[in-house]
Each structure stands twice: as structure tokens, then as C-alpha cells.
Amino acid sequence: MRRDQVALLSGRVGFAFLSPALAFIILFLLFPFVWVVMISFTDRTLLGASAVSPQFVGLDNYLALFNPARWMRRGEFGYSLYLTLIFVAGSVAGQMGLGIVLSLLFFRREGPLKELMYTLVTLAWILPEAAMAFTWSAFFERDAGTLNAILGWFGLGPYDWLLDYPLLSIIIFNIWRGTAFSMLLMTAALGSIRPSYIETALVAGASAWQRFRDVIFPLVRPQFWTGLVLITLWTFNVFSPFLLTQGGPAFQTEIVAIHTYRVAFRFYEFGRGSAIAVVVMVINLLLASVYLISQRRQGVRS
Amino acid sequence: MRLVRFVLARIGFYVLVVLIGSFFALPLLWLFTAPFHPQATLSVQLPTEPTLANFAAVFRNTFAVRALFQNSVIQAGGAMILTTLVASLAAYALARVRLPGRDVLVYVLILFSSVVTGTAAMVPIFLLIFHMGLIDTHLGVILVFTGGLLPTAIFIMRDFVAGLPRSLEESAMVAGAGSWQILRQIVLPQVRPGMMVIAVWAFVNVWGGFLIPFILLRSPEKMPASAATYSFYTEAGTPVITLISAYALLYVLPALALYLFVNWRYGFKFFGGIKS
Numbered sequence: 001m002r003r004d005q006v007a008l009l010s011g012r013v014g015f016a017f018l019s020p021a022l023a024f025i026i027l028f029l030l031f032p033f034v035w036v037v038m039i040s041f042t043d044r045t046l047l048g049a050s051a052v053s054p055q056f057v058g059l060d061n062y063l064a065l066f067n068p069a070r071w072m073r074r075g076e077f078g079y080s081l082y083l084t085l086i087f088v089a090g091s092v093a094g095q096m097g098l099g100i101v102l103s104l105l106f107f108r109r110e111g112p113l114k115e116l117m118y119t120l121v122t123l124a125w126i127l128p129e130a131a132m133a134f135t136w137s138a139f140f141e142r143d144a145g146t147l148n149a150i151l152g153w154f155g156l157g158p159y160d161w162l163l164d165y166p167l168l169s170i171i172i173f174n175i176w177r178g179t180a181f182s183m184l185l186m187t188a189a190l191g192s193i194r195p196s197y198i199e200t201a202l203v204a205g206a207s208a209w210q211r212f213r214d215v216i217f218p219l220v221r222p223q224f225w226t227g228l229v230l231i232t233l234w235t236f237n238v239f240s241p242f243l244l245t246q247g248g249p250a251f252q253t254e255i256v257a258i259h260t261y262r263v264a265f266r267f268y269e270f271g272r273g274s275a276i277a278v279v280v281m282v283i284n285l286l287l288a289s290v291y292l293i294s295q296r297r298q299g300v301r302s
Numbered sequence: 303m304r305l306v307r308f309v310l311a312r313i314g315f316y317v318l319v320v321l322i323g324s325f326f327a328l329p330l331l332w333l334f335t336a337p338f339h340p341q342a343t344l345s346v347q348l349p350t351e352p353t354l355a356n357f358a359a360v361f362r363n364t365f366a367v368r369a370l371f372q373n374s375v376i377q378a379g380g381a382m383i384l385t386t387l388v389a390s391l392a393a394y395a396l397a398r399v400r401l402p403g404r405d406v407l408v409y410v411l412i413l414f415s416s417v418v419t420g421t422a423a424m425v426p427i428f429l430l431i432f433h434m435g436l437i438d439t440h441l442g443v444i445l446v447f448t449g450g451l452l453p454t455a456i457f458i459m460r461d462f463v464a465g466l467p468r469s470l471e472e473s474a475m476v477a478g479a480g481s482w483q484i485l486r487q488i489v490l491p492q493v494r495p496g497m498m499v500i501a502v503w504a505f506v507n508v509w510g511g512f513l514i515p516f517i518l519l520r521s522p523e524k525m526p527a528s529a530a531t532y533s534f535y536t537e538a539g540t541p542v543i544t545l546i547s548a549y550a551l552l553y554v555l556p557a558l559a560l561y562l563f564v565n566w567r568y569g570f571k572f573f574g575g576i577k578s
Binding site for chain 2: 021022024113136139239
């Protein structure tokens with residue numbers, strides 16, 4: 001028997017220590033997971049008859065979501081999925097791209113400039129979203145906003161960002177908000193490369209691009225894919241653009257998280273809201289499986 | 303030739319740094335200038351006569367003060383204490399009890415928590431809290447946040463517990479100390495840094511959290527600062543910029559201070575790449 005298999009806690013005490021955590025996880029994670037599926041087959045609402053005794057409606061909620069006649073109309077589920085697809089693709093590309101560029105710029109460099117940059121990017125990530133969203137709505141504002149002021153120096157604009165380019169605006173906001181993760185991840189990944197590999201490439205006379213393509217990137221590919229999948233999963237569930245646009249104007253930024261909120265809480269149609277939530281969870285589950293499979297592959301390879 | 307290339311590379315480096323740095327810094331400028339401007343607008347103007355009058359206005363607003371200094375503190379503090387305690391106990395138990403497949407268990411748990419997100423679970427969470435009679439209570443908000451943060455907190459805490467030498471606990475056990483005694487007198491002092499990390503992380507998460515209080519709370523008296531930021535409007539429906547800017551800055555400060563403290567004290571470390 002391995003030493004660390006000897007129990008320092010008896011099963012009984014161990015269970016007592018674990019039980020509060022178990023209670024929380026069962027109540028707030030497992031139970032909602034099961035319950036939301038059950039609600040999605042009913043016509044449950046907050047008030048009225050269907051709140052007290054919701055009726056089983058079978059697949060009605062799902063059929064309504066995917067009704068081909070209307071699901072791609074503005075403000076409907078299909079349209080919000082389509083917006084989410086663009087939002088996620090843009091955010092992930094921007095965050096990964098900026099994260100990689102930043103980690104490479106400061107690769108094997110230390111000093112106050114790096115400190116400053118990393119602090120800025122990290123603060124954008126950890127400061128409260130409500131305050132950051134308001135700060136960004138000031139930044140984007142048509143007449144007084146900083147962005148248009150700067151573009152004005154170059155004779156551009158003014159643009160009404162949140163009204164005329166709402167989806168682009170929330171993508172930019174989200175890139176700003178989330179780049180820190182990929183930057184920190186890729187910095188950690190680059191830090192684990194043996195210096196000798198890069199020196200060898202330098203001695204061999206490889207250009208910067210060749211060094212990146214042939215030496216650096218292959219070595220950090222696992223972290224790259226990990227980051228890509230995790231950011232995709234998180235971005236798919238992001239609600240904070242709500243603070244910038246409330247899903248508008250005219251549903252043009254109503255990504256899935258905001259759509260779920262509007263259906264479930266503006267009209268308190270819990271049955272339909274739950275059906276959306278179930279679809280969201282299935283997509284989450286697929287993304288999480290992609291992540292697991294990629295991790296397993298890496299485990300086998302190393 | 304080599305010199306030219308070197309100079310070009312340096313120029314390229316600084317151009318990129320300035321461009322990216324501006325992208326991250328410029329949006330924040332407003333937050334640090336407007337609060338001190340007597341007639342703050344949405345534009346960035348350096349206040350020629352900096353004033354604290356906007357902050358004074360915030361402090362005269364009972365709703366604003368209560369949201370920030372009472373409700374946010376209760377909710378973030380409560381969830382912080384609960385998450386830290388429950389996660390520490392669980393992480394310790396997981397490290398010291400014989401349980402087949404415990405690593406897989408934690409791993410599955412954490413993935414599961416990124417599948418059942420706030421977005422996916424807002425309806426059942428709302429109904430659950432509704433049936434528990436905890437709608438519009440601090441406790442409801444605290445419980446839901448704790449449930450959401452726990453898997454990651456346990457995951458982070460395991461790293462700290464796993465590094466503990468077993469010998470101390472073994473000798474204490476031989477000397478006849480009970481489990482609770484061992485936990486309090488031997489384990490706790492050693493995992494304090496880990497508990498600090500969880501506490502700071504949980505606090506910052508709840509402090510900035512918007513969706514959960516937004517759904518679970520109704521009365522203005524219970525709203526935390528995250529929701530209150532959006533409620534300073536004139537009767538005509540235009541936002542009161544002087545008030546909002548000062549309020550947003552006050553609201554951001556604790557998170558900013560905690561980041562600077564952690565960065566200075568420990569270096570901003572990265573735990574398996576998990577934020578929330």
C-alpha cells in the first residue's frame with residue numbers, strides 16, 4: 001500500500017468534512033441541472049395557474065424554439081444563436097490573438113514596462129463588470145466619448161458605436177475584458193520552454209517568424225488548444241454585454257445569455273426559458289467534452 | 303544591416319506596445335478623471351480644479367452608501383467566508399481520506415460547474431431560491447454564489463493541501479490528537495496562504511457579480527453596488543454622470559486594492575487558469 005493511501009482521516013470524519021460541500025454541490029449544481037430539464041417540458045410561469053400546477057407540454061417549448069418559420073427572426077432563439085456564434089468567434093480570435101502577441105512581446109523580457117502592461121490587462125479582467133461596462137459606454141459615446149475623440153484627430157467619425165455597430169462594440173468590449181486569461185496562459189506556457197531550444201534556433205539563424213512557427217508554437221500547442229476551448233466555453237455563457245446594450249438596439253446584441261434572461265425573466269416564461277437553458281447546457285457539454293478529449297490526448301502523448 | 307534590423311525590431315516592439323497599451327488603458331481614463339471633475343461628462347477632461355464634491359454627493363445618497371458599504375460587503379463577505387470554510391474542509395478531506403477516483407471526481411466537478419453556468423441555471427436557481435423563501439435576501443445571494451464558486455475553490459485549495467507534509471499530522475495522531483484538533487492546530491496554520499487566495503478570489507468574484515443579485519433581489523434596500531451603478535438617473539431618465547463616475551470609482555477601489563496587495567505580496571499567480 002502506498003503511503004499516501006493510508007487514511008489520515010477516518011471515513012466518518014472525512015465524510016463530515018466533505019458534507020457541507022456536497023450539500024452545496026447537490027443543491028446548487030446537480031439539482032438545477034436535472035430540474036431545468038424537467039421544467040423545460042412544462043408551461044411553467046411565475047404567476048397564475050401554470051405557476052401552481054404547471055402542465056406537461058412535451059416537446060412544445062423545443063418545437064417553438066426551433067420552429068423554422070420564425071426561429072431566425074430578430075429576437076428569436078435562432079437569431080440569438082447566430083449572434084452568439086459571431087460574438088464567440090470574434091472574441092476568441094481577438095483574445096487569443098492579443099494574448100499570444102502580448103506573451104511573445106514580453107517573452108524573456110522583464111521590467112517595469114512588462115509590469116505595467118500585465119497590470120493593465122489583468123485589471124481589465126478582474127475589476128467589477130458593472131463599473132467596467134459603464135466606463136466603456138462612456139468610451140463609446142457618440143459626442144463625448146474618448147474613442148470618437150481619438151478617431152476625430154485622424155478625421156474619422158464620429159460614429160455612434162453602440163447604435164450603429166452594436167455587435168462589434170460588445171465584441172471589442174469582451175476582448176478587452178478577457179485577454180488577460182490567454183495572455184497569462186500563454187506566458188506560463190512560453191516560460192516552460194527550455195531556453196536551449198530557442199538558442200539552438202537562434203544559432204541556426206532562424207528568423208523570428210521561423211522560430212515562432214517551428215520551435216515555439218509546436219511546444220505550446222497544448223496550452224493553445226486548452227485556452228481556445230475554455231475561452232469558447234466561457235464566452236458562450238457571458239452575460240456582461242447586457243450591461244452595455246441590454247441586448248439592443250432591436251435585439252442586435254441579444255446573445256444567448258441575454259436571450260435566456262429576457263425570455264425567462266421579462267415575461268417569466270420559465271418553461272421556454274428552461275428549454276433554451278437546456279440547449280445552452282448541451283452546447284456547453286459538447287465544448288467541455290472537446291476539452292476533456294484534448295486533455296486525454298495530451299495525457300497519452302506525454 | 304544587422305543594426306538596421308535591430309532598430310526596426312525595437313521600433314516595431316514599441317509601436318505594438320503603445321497600440322495595445324492604449325487599447326487597454328484609454329477606456330479606463332474616464333474612470334479616473336471624471337469623478338474629480340465638478341461638471342463631469344462622458345468625455346475625458348482633466349479637471350482644472352479637481353474636486354471631491356462628487357464623492358461627497360455619493361456619501362449623501364443613502365441608497366448609494368447602503369448598496370456599497372452594507373449590501374455589497376455583506377454579500378461578498380458572507381460568500382467569501384462560507385466558500386473559504388467549506389472549500390478548505392472539503393479539500394482537506396479529499397486529500398486525507400481514502401476515496402477511489404477522487405482526482406477524477408474533482409475534475410468532473412469543475413467541468414460540470416462550467417456546464418451548469420449562471421446562464422444555463424438562472425431559471426432553476428431562481429425557482430429554488432423562490433421555494434426556499436430566500437428571494438430578496440442576502441442569504442439567497444450568498445448561498446448561490448457559494449455553490450457556484452465551490453468547485454473551483456476546492457480545486458485551488460487541493461494544490462495547497464497536497465503540498466503539506468503528512469508527518470506532522472501522523473505524529474499528532476499517534477500522540478492521540480483528534481481529527482478536529484489536528485485540523486485546527488496543525489493543518490490550518492499551514493494552509494492559511496491557500497485560504498487567503500480563496501478568500502480574495504471569492505470576494506472579488508462576488509463583489510463584481512451582477513447577474514445573480516440582479517435576478518434574486520428586488521427591493522432597492524438589498525441591491526449591491528453592481529446593480530446600484532445603473533440606478534442613478536434623473537427623473538428625465540438621463541444618467542447623473544457626476545454621481546455615477548464617483549460611485550463607480552469607489553466601487554472599483556476594493557478590487558483594485560486587493561489586486562495590488564496580492565500582486566505585491568505573492569505575485570499574481572495563476573491557478574490552472576480559472577477565474578470564475
